[in-house]
Amino acid sequence: MPPLNSTDPLAPTSVTETSATSDPHTHQNRQRNPSPDAFSQSAPPPEVGTVVGPFVLQAKLGEGVSCHVFRGWDQTRSAPVALKILNWANVYDRNSAMKQLRMEAAALARVKHPKVVRFIDFGFDPRWPYLATEFCEGRPLGELLRAGGALPPEWCLFLISQMVDALGAVWQAGIVHRDIKPDNILIGPNGNAKLIDFGLAKADVLSARGRTGPELAGTAAYLAPEQAKDASTVNHRADIYSLGVTLYETLTGRLPFEGRNRVQVIFQHLNAVPVPPAERVEGLPPLVSDLCLWMLSKNADERPQNYQELRQALDTVIGIRR
Numbered sequence: 001m002p003p004l005n006s007t008d009p010l011a012p013t014s015v016t017e018t019s020a021t022s023d024p025h026t027h028q029n030r031q032r033n034p035s036p037d038a039f040s041q042s043a044p045p046p047e048v049g050t051v052v053g054p055f056v057l058q059a060k061l062g063e064g065v066s067c068h069v070f071r072g073w074d075q076t077r078s079a080p081v082a083l084k085i086l087n088w089a090n091v092y093d094r095n096s097a098m099k100q101l102r103m104e105a106a107a108l109a110r111v112k113h114p115k116v117v118r119f120i121d122f123g124f125d126p127r128w129p130y131l132a133t134e135f136c137e138g139r140p141l142g143e144l145l146r147a148g149g150a151l152p153p154e155w156c157l158f159l160i161s162q163m164v165d166a167l168g169a170v171w172q173a174g175i176v177h178r179d180i181k182p183d184n185i186l187i188g189p190n191g192n193a194k195l196i197d198f199g200l201a202k203a204d205v206l207s208a209r210g211r212t213g214p215e216l217a218g219t220a221a222y223l224a225p226e227q228a229k230d231a232s233t234v235n236h237r238a239d240i241y242s243l244g245v246t247l248y249e250t251l252t253g254r255l256p257f258e259g260r261n262r263v264q265v266i267f268q269h270l271n272a273v274p275v276p277p278a279e280r281v282e283g284l285p286p287l288v289s290d291l292c293l294w295m296l297s298k299n300a301d302e303r304p305q306n307y308q309e310l311r312q313a314l315d316t317v318i319g320i321r322r
Contacts, residue, residue, distance in 0.1 A: 044127075046070065046085055052130055053123045055083060066091050067101075071135055074120070080135040081120050085128045098129050100199065105131050107201040113169035115162050117186070117196045136194050141250070142182035150253030150281065153288055157318050159185070159193050160247050164314060166195040167243065168307035171236040175203045178231060180242035181222040182249060202232070220262035220269075221255050222246065225298050228266045237300040240310060244295025244303075251288065252280045256296060270298070287317045 046068055050057045055072035061082070062069045072083045084101070091097040105122035108131075112118075120132040141159065145151070151159075163185060170177055177184075179200040186194040200217045217231040224241035227234045248256045256275070257268035274296055278289035291313055297303045304310035 045087070045089065046128055052083065052085065052125045052128060053121065053132075055081060055130075055132060057083065063087065066097055072132065074132070081132045082117075082135045084131045084133075086130075088128070101129055101131055104198045104201060107173075107175050107203050108133065108198045110173040110175060110203065111170055111198075113166055115166035115192075115194060116169060117194050133196075136186055136188060136196075138186045138188040138194070140183045141185040141187050141193070141246075144187060145182055145249060145253065151250045153251060153281075153284060155191070156247060156250040157288070157314065158191065159187070159250065160243065161311075161314055161318065162193040163195060163243055163246075164307055164311050166193075167236070167239055168311070170195070170201075170239075171307060173203070175201050176234055176236055177201055177239050177242075178218055178227065178234065179222075180239050180246060181219050182246055185246070200231075202234070218242075220265045221257070223266060223269055224300070225270045226300055228269055235300075236307070237303050237305070240295055240303050240307075241297075241300070244292055247292045247295065248274065248277055251277045251284065251292065254280070285317075285320070287320060291317050 046052060046057055048057050048059060048070075052072070054076045055074055057070045057072050058080075059071045060068065061071055064087070067087050068085045070083045070085065072081045073079075074081050084104075086097055086101060088094070102122065105119065108117070109119040109122075117136060118134040120134060122131050123129070163180070167177065167180070175198075177195070177198065177200070179197060180195075184195065184197045186196050188194070202217075218227050220228075222242040222245045224234065224238035227238045227241075245256060257265050257272060259265040259268065274293065276289045277292050278284045278286055294313070295303055295310070304313065
């Protein structure tokens with residue numbers, strides 16, 4: 001399911017209006033080029049039982065700053081879906097909000113991988129634009145960490161291994177996720193993981209032209225140093241750094257850098273050296289700790305340079321653990 005919008009975005013993403021591609025199993029986009037004025041300025045919040053496009057809203061899963069999230073029923077395919085619907089009451093710039101949702105749909109539609117939540121539909125209801133994805137049972141990894149703290153090293157490596165595969169597919173599609181964190185990794189009942197929420201994703205083929213300055217986007221606690229400087233120029237190595245922060249948190253139960261506010265946290269990402277995980281977790285194998293620190297290198301040129309290289313290192317560590 002798609003989650004709420006990122007809880008700690010530094011600034012909204014700048015996006016272009018471009019239609020999401022679809023395959024024979026997805027719905028056709030309905031009104032392709034509406035203006036913001038086409039939508040009711042006084043549309044009430046969607047409620048359970050409401051029909052939005054071809055979907056019936058069955059249960060509200062949450063609400064973020066700029067969106068509602070529902071479980072819905074696809075009347076065309078007779079299957080459950082997760083729906084992200086714009087929350088007009090909290091949207092300041094309606095045009096940018098619609099473009100951002102459309103950008104998310106376009107990015108997600110480009111990725112086909114079993115470890116990435118599947119795109120279903122993107123459309124314009126007369127009241128609410130929506131993004132529909134497959135519905136997945138499970139809980140966000142962040143929720144599990146907040147409830148129980150650090151996880152066993154074997155499970156940490158298993159989860160991160162799945163995300164390496166997912167992000168490899170994202171990279172092959174020409175996309176940088178830019179918001180890798182435990183809250184955007186959904187853990188199913190069998191322990192399998194899904195990468196979700198492409199709300200801050202960047203794809204050169206979809207990106208807006210003519211930016212006049214650095215773009216700020218991401219979640220401060222997981223932000224690569226170069227992303228803190230200008231999110232519009234980052235590549236897949238920023239996602240590798242954020243995945244390293246996620247690995248650190250799953251291993252130790254805490255973040256590598258903490259502070260009273262985002263500015264303090266970002267300053268540490270830029271300048272501070274993290275305490276090795278092995279110094280915080282008794283008995284943690286040095287190779288696991290070293291892998292995590294490699295992913296957290298300040299200089300992107302000193303991290304794993306691609307997901308194949310990261311996969312080889314991870315397989316070595318997992319093999320030795322066994």
